[in-house]
Amino acid sequence: MEFLKQIERKWQKKWEEVRIFETIPDPNKPKFFITVAYPYPNSPQHIGHGRTYTLADVHARYMRMRGYNVLLPMAFHYTGTPVLAMSKRLAANDEDLIDTFVRIYKVPKKLLKSFYDPLNMARYFHEEIKAGMKEIGYSIDWRREFTTIDPQYNRFIEWQFEKLRQNGYVSQGSHPVGWCPNEGNPVGQHDTQDDVEPEIEEFTLIKFQYNEWILPTATLRPETIFGVTNIWLNPKVEYVKAKVDNEQWIVSKESVEKLRYLNRKVEVVETFNGSQLIGKHVKNPATNQEILILPAEFVDPKNATGVVMSVPGHAPYDYVALENLSKAEVQLKEFGLTPEIVVAIEPISIIAVSEYGEIPAGDVVKKMGIVSQLDPKLEDATKEVYRHEFHTGKMKPNTGKYAGLTVAEAKDKVKEDLVEEDRAETMYELMNKPVFCRCGTECIVKIFEDQWFIDYRKPEWKKLTHEWLDKMRIFPEELRAEFNYVIDWLHEKACARKSGMGTRLPWDPEWIIESLSDSVIYMAYYTIVRRLKEHNIRPDQLTDAVFDYVFLGIGKVNEVAERAGLEPSVLEQMREEFSYFYPLDSRHSGRDLVPNHLTFMIFNHIAIFPEELWPRQIAVNGSVLMEGQKMSKSYGNIIPLREAIEMFGADPLRLAVLATAELLQDADFSPTLAKSMQGRLERLYRFAVETTKMKASETAEAPVLTTTDRWMLSRLQYHIGRATESMDKLAVRKAIHSGLYELEQDFQWYLRRIAEERESLKKKAATVEVFSEVLDAQVRMLAPVTPHICEEIWEKMGREDFVSLAAWPKPDESKVDVSAEENEALIRNMLEDTLNIFKATSITPKKICYYTAASWKWKGYLKALEKSVSAKIVQSELMRELMKDADMKKVSKHVAKFVDQIIDEVNRMPNEKKRRQLKVGIMDENNALKEAETFFKREFNAEICVYNEEDPDCYDPRKRAQLARPYRPAIYVE
Numbered sequence: 001m002e003f004l005k006q007i008e009r010k011w012q013k014k015w016e017e018v019r020i021f022e023t024i025p026d027p028n029k030p031k032f033f034i035t036v037a038y039p040y041p042n043s044p045q046h047i048g049h050g051r052t053y054t055l056a057d058v059h060a061r062y063m064r065m066r067g068y069n070v071l072l073p074m075a076f077h078y079t080g081t082p083v084l085a086m087s088k089r090l091a092a093n094d095e096d097l098i099d100t101f102v103r104i105y106k107v108p109k110k111l112l113k114s115f116y117d118p119l120n121m122a123r124y125f126h127e128e129i130k131a132g133m134k135e136i137g138y139s140i141d142w143r144r145e146f147t148t149i150d151p152q153y154n155r156f157i158e159w160q161f162e163k164l165r166q167n168g169y170v171s172q173g174s175h176p177v178g179w180c181p182n183e184g185n186p187v188g189q190h191d192t193q194d195d196v197e198p199e200i201e202e203f204t205l206i207k208f209q210y211n212e213w214i215l216p217t218a219t220l221r222p223e224t225i226f227g228v229t230n231i232w233l234n235p236k237v238e239y240v241k242a243k244v245d246n247e248q249w250i251v252s253k254e255s256v257e258k259l260r261y262l263n264r265k266v267e268v269v270e271t272f273n274g275s276q277l278i279g280k281h282v283k284n285p286a287t288n289q290e291i292l293i294l295p296a297e298f299v300d301p302k303n304a305t306g307v308v309m310s311v312p313g314h315a316p317y318d319y320v321a322l323e324n325l326s327k328a329e330v331q332l333k334e335f336g337l338t339p340e341i342v343v344a345i346e347p348i349s350i351i352a353v354s355e356y357g358e359i360p361a362g363d364v365v366k367k368m369g370i371v372s373q374l375d376p377k378l379e380d381a382t383k384e385v386y387r388h389e390f391h392t393g394k395m396k397p398n399t400g401k402y403a404g405l406t407v408a409e410a411k412d413k414v415k416e417d418l419v420e421e422d423r424a425e426t427m428y429e430l431m432n433k434p435v436f437c438r439c440g441t442e443c444i445v446k447i448f449e450d451q452w453f454i455d456y457r458k459p460e461w462k463k464l465t466h467e468w469l470d471k472m473r474i475f476p477e478e479l480r481a482e483f484n485y486v487i488d489w490l491h492e493k494a495c496a497r498k499s500g501m502g503t504r505l506p507w508d509p510e511w512i513i514e515s516l517s518d519s520v521i522y523m524a525y526y527t528i529v530r531r532l533k534e535h536n537i538r539p540d541q542l543t544d545a546v547f548d549y550v551f552l553g554i555g556k557v558n559e560v561a562e563r564a565g566l567e568p569s570v571l572e573q574m575r576e577e578f579s580y581f582y583p584l585d586s587r588h589s590g591r592d593l594v595p596n597h598l599t600f601m602i603f604n605h606i607a608i609f610p611e612e613l614w615p616r617q618i619a620v621n622g623s624v625l626m627e628g629q630k631m632s633k634s635y636g637n638i639i640p641l642r643e644a645i646e647m648f649g650a651d652p653l654r655l656a657v658l659a660t661a662e663l664l665q666d667a668d669f670s671p672t673l674a675k676s677m678q679g680r681l682e683r684l685y686r687f688a689v690e691t692t693k694m695k696a697s698e699t700a701e702a703p704v705l706t707t708t709d710r711w712m713l714s715r716l717q718y719h720i721g722r723a724t725e726s727m728d729k730l731a732v733r734k735a736i737h738s739g740l741y742e743l744e745q746d747f748q749w750y751l752r753r754i755a756e757e758r759e760s761l762k763k764k765a766a767t768v769e770v771f772s773e774v775l776d777a778q779v780r781m782l783a784p785v786t787p788h789i790c791e792e793i794w795e796k797m798g799r800e801d802f803v804s805l806a807a808w809p810k811p812d813e814s815k816v817d818v819s820a821e822e823n824e825a826l827i828r829n830m831l832e833d834t835l836n837i838f839k840a841t842s843i844t845p846k847k848i849c850y851y852t853a854a855s856w857k858w859k860g861y862l863k864a865l866e867k868s869v870s871a872k873i874v875q876s877e878l879m880r881e882l883m884k885d886a887d888m889k890k891v892s893k894h895v896a897k898f899v900d901q902i903i904d905e906v907n908r909m910p911n912e913k914k915r916r917q918l919k920v921g922i923m924d925e926n927n928a929l930k931e932a933e934t935f936f937k938r939e940f941n942a943e944i945c946v947y948n949e950e951d952p953d954c955y956d957p958r959k960r961a962q963l964a965r966p967y968r969p970a971i972y973v974e
């Protein structure tokens, strides 16, 4: 372990000294520009982050070895609430957080106070994260590092927003947003605990009349108004009578604040218990029917108005609640009601749907065996009924002018009409509540008035984004549908807030641009930031005209430069560097950024840049589990990245997070796994040392390769091909399996086969050649994943450059040797078959005889293969064909028996295998087995005899020889 650490430090130092990852434009090389979502410096990175960044680094290193001029930069996202909220919670003495900082993140206690200033916290973790990225060996060009509060970056974001506004993508208006009442800010996914996106839904509030009061029942299915049998209020919670705008409403006490955030004027007149209204009658505004108010505890006062209409025919909750209530005699008595009154309320059927009978809610409830209104299965039941009714349901004749409409049509129409006639209103509510802000406050919906939005609803913009997505590579491909869904679903997004660090809106500076809006085109900034630093360019020199020139090629360089007080050559350098590296070739992130950042990135590139500069590829990976469990502070199983590097080493850690899962799967990390990776890498190193020593004492003799040597080299080409194919698809797990595990398995077999001969002088040169070729290819294949140990081995091999800059191996077609592979397969099969005989008979063998097939059998077998490639063969036809041959005719009786033995097997054999065997032709099995004699002798500790079944002096006491078939020599053991 200490040894691995030394190697890591050595090579990280060398990379830095020789600056091998600092990238500049090279017109003679194709470029590959790859970025990962920059981190929020509000905590150290842990193993989960390690996976995303390591994957990007592996991708970068692979492309570099494939001959690309690769740029992998990094920056830090100071802006937005993630840093700010953490700092505020510390300042508020949040004990949980303090504990996490001190115990898990190992932050010195005396520093905590300074973190009350978010900038200090960001700077601290910035350095912490950067140190981790260096210690794990990422191939980053650190000259391009920046933070999102650098004044030059602020200018860049101002330019971005000016562009968006000029092109009509920014609007001012009133829209519902997720909101933190404590901080007075809109909240998006990056502002909430557990990173939940607040989902907003519009309820219809239908105004039922109770004397001069209105009971606004909240529903997502206004079309069911015709099936309402009663109203539900929760008898155990408080309601209020209140003046809402110009009307008198009865709503839950909890809804008052929410209505106010939705811009309604609410004056509470009286607070009372819900039980007081139970048993009273209200009027249905659609049917004018008088119905009862009944008690129901499932009514959540926090959901919309806390007043609910009951549609037992189509709503499973209502169906079960009515059933429950009809049996609750004691409870009913409290309200002066009786079970008979409730039993008399019959569900009304208003929608015809083929999947159910008259009363869909009743059918589903019975099917799922639901008996209590508190049963969580009611959620599924509700969804199921809704799904069927929405897709195939038709409104029945008892729904007036809506009769015959589909449910989908009626839903919108009824709502529209009721609102039009002032018999209903709408109310926004969070569907996935409770959602908590990072500050700990529960989020609500607010109508955000006269605020700034990026208008992701624009149809033309959506269309372009869809079309571009179709052209992008998405890894894994299965996520494409999710992107399409997000593009459709996105609407106006609040893009500014009043507090925190960040860039001010250039035209309305009391607003600060939020963090999912100031991080969508920054990849472009990486291409020029190096020059900004080099020439000490001030923010005021970065005029909009400068950015227009650099990024869009607008304007005359001399004029733009002169006005900005810059040298024209500096502008030209920046333009050149941007033009060289853009567009972005690959964007990496975790899956949580699909519904926001990654999609915003596509949208914004389309809004600002010409088509040839839009991003080419997105790669998304799943998360990391810790021994099967989600990593979380509450499980106490978070290992900060630097600690993990210290514990397991950089290379074993990189291997452990990538070797167990394909892109989208969750990787399951465990300390045991990481330790076993250490063991593997140490074995690799020992093999390397042995190989390089052999080479040193190599004889001058030219190598003569045996079949087994040729087999090993042939397999090596296969593994190289597989690893390359996998890496091209970012299937890193598969690539590791080819380049490490499977190659090693073959190599172990090779060692077992040549064990005896290895020391013989004649063999040595060939062995050295095979060992060296395997090692050379393996080191190259593993270099992207475990770069440190590979550099060390590379050096041991006497190479003077870096393996990080060496070429990825290419399969050498001239070394693919099908007959060597078939030969080796034969030996392996004979080994297994013989061992199976030992097992079955439990004898200790003294002598083993192998009988290979007669030459006429080979002829017949190959003919059968040839015929069966195009179509299934029939016994009689094959016989007729074979009898044309004079040699065959002589043994015709045996031929018939032989054909009978092989025909099924040949018909079942995959065509690829047939083609391989046809390519090999008649194999000299006798020779192959004789060559392996020493090997078998050693494996079985017995005398080995090899005969052809037609040998006149064949020792065959049990008449086994006649059973021999091509690729299936017969065996006799005594």
Ligand SMILES: [Zn+2]
Residues within 6 Å of the ligand: 180, 181, 182, 183, 437, 438, 439, 440, 441
């Ligand atoms: Zn908050």
